[in-house]
Amino acid sequence: MGPVLVNPGERAAQVAERAARESYGRLVALLAAPAGDLELAEDTLAQAFERALTTWPRDGVPDNPEGWLLAVARNRQRDLWKSAAHRRSRSLEAAVDAGADLGAGVVATLDDLDPDRIPDRRLALLFVCAHPAIAADVRTPLMLQVVLGFDAAAIARAFAVPAAAMSQRLVRAKRRIRDARVPFAVPGRQAMPERLPWVLEAVYGCYALSFQDRGEGDSLAGEARHLAVTTARLLGDEPEAWSLAALLTLTSARAAAPGGPYLPLQDQDPGTWDRGLIAEGEAYLRRAGRPGRAPGRFQLEAAIQAVHCDRARAGATDWDALCTLYTALVAIAPSLGGRVAHAAVIGRARSPGAGLELLEALPVERERFQPYHAARGDLLARLGRREEAAAAYTRAAALTTDPAARAFLGRRAEEAGGP
Template identity: 80%
Template sequence: MGRVIVTGETAAHVAERTARASYGRLVALLAAPAGDLQLAEDTLAHAFEQALTTWPRDGVPDNPEGWLLTVARNRQRDLWKSAAHRRNQPLEAATDAVEPLNDLEPDRIPDRRLALLFVCAHPAIAAGVRTPLMLQAVLGFDAAQIARAFAVPAGTMSQRLVRAKRRIRDAGIPFVVPGRQAMPERLPPVLEAVYGCYALAFSERGEGTSVAGEARYLAVTIAGLLGDAPEAWALAALLTLASARATTPGDRYLPLQDQDPGEWDRDLIAEGESYLRLAERPGQAPGRFQLEAAIQAVHCDRARSGATDWDTLCTLYTALVAIAPSLGSRVAYAAVLGRTRSPQMGLSVLEALPVERERFQPYHAAHGDLLARLGRHEDAVAAYTRASMLSTDPAVRTFLERRAEELSR
């Protein structure tokens, strides 16, 4: 492979960027032969360690992904051939030598990654850990990030993920996209993981937006692959419409109501609306992602009408919490109730949420807004302060701190 000589700092930056962009694809390729997710992650970690040692000295290869894949596969081969490993794994797994790769066969990688998503959705895996497992193993988020999204302690999430990976290996779950008969059972957690990937990535701003774009690409790819799955098209619509409004500069946060619709991407809005039409099924009740996409469409319609239809949003959120009463949907519902009905009504819904709300940053932000609308400024300051402490996005943290300061005057 050709190399470009660069400084150690630049080499480290390339390794970091490659991890963000290609982690899931590389794990999918490494895990498929033996069905061992933990081994794939361990050997890929070894490859990144090697990269941080050799790239600053020898230069970054023309194809960093191919270099990492080759090193990780060679490490797997060595482990398979070791005496200790030979007692536990068939010898055939280690017989093929791994040649250096100049190309990563990009046309095949999405299928491998989609296969791994559906592997993690296998019914042998505990339902509550399927989506978190996809977020870590395929989409590259760490246990702490996933734990925050699910409002559970990081240690608890780590233990669940380790057990799930062990289950995949021990049960010999095949790394293939399942047949049509298995799709209805496995599709919901796959869509949930892609949605979670978008939400987690976009909250990181800057570099995270490339991962958010990758999540949108996966959603559109899955919808096209299945062809007739309404919720898959609805997720593609949801992420596309949300992306159309993703125009805020990386160092600044603007809440939705303060954004300028003139800066939104009209082409993406049209694309998202076309996906939403593909999700429609006359006479069939809309699913969770159809409702969420419809909510995004109402917001995006402000680019045409100049106003937000809050009554329609309230209707949609009422339907959403009836079929998918997640912590996030109930917080959003309370916030919309506070605008369309009364702040006290929204506050009543918000404060009735379970104890997990205390680890959920959007809860505290919405709480602060509703308390401020009721004139309870001291309580609102406390809520905004707590929200800022829970935020991992510096721009959001600055916005929340500013709100608290304004209410303190």
């Protein structure tokens, strides 16, 4: 049987897709470096990808696709800088100087990075985007979009805000970065702890968002876990970095195969879980411990996952331990997701009514948050309020992007609403 021939257009599309997945954040950062203009960087890079899909099938894929894309986008930037419209808002000399500077300091900063300091370029760019001059409430969404490649709609779902509001927030942030000339430079080691909380949030967000599409998200979840472990090893003695590594590793130990049926945690067979990852995650969690120091958010979340994973050994879930850990978690980090999970655990361990009371006390953003409706459906079903439970499950299914989870929630709605 002879070799399989790949259509030139298909080959070009495959290479462009790989470049977008692996190099998008780095290319945007390089293009944004001279003027801090993320919008312009994204626009010109998008035009470069469009041109690639037009010219590569005809002329062949270049030896260095990322370099080709960068050069085309740079040239487009220079054309815009020289345009009459741009000259009205910025001097031509400054624009040309900025373009020339692109190939000097910033490229050296990112390309010649000491691998012993930040061995992963995506991680380096996360620290770049956690600059203290960028508004704190937009740093994580910005990293999720610019470096990790999620669109505004997916990020909005994670933060339980309207997609249009998140899109506007990101656009405003990029313009402020441009106007304030925030430098796109990798921070020194001494500045990393200050930026670490937002980097960890972005890595955690990447992992959580990847499970909204378990088919394509599996590789993203693996990348997020890699970034978490790399960050912990890089900084050495940061408890929350090791805690995030533990959290994502323990959660990965229970991850179902992509494309398989969705099963809630309590319906999963512990015999199918990865014992090696459980042991690795537990080792990371032990390393995160500091005598006399109160645990942080990720340490508590990792401890929660460790309790769940311990069912593989003990054969039962320690609900009292989960209640204690979730109560501590919502006391120090009352996120919407944490409060929903806390209510669900109280509903299991104490009473469905107590859990439902906690759910109903959540802010209005809960209505856009899929886990809220799923947890509410479960608690209402336990209380015998079948019609309300069916409506909650139906709403949860409508907010789900994972087909398997949507099918599961649909079945739960039918069961709750049936005779």
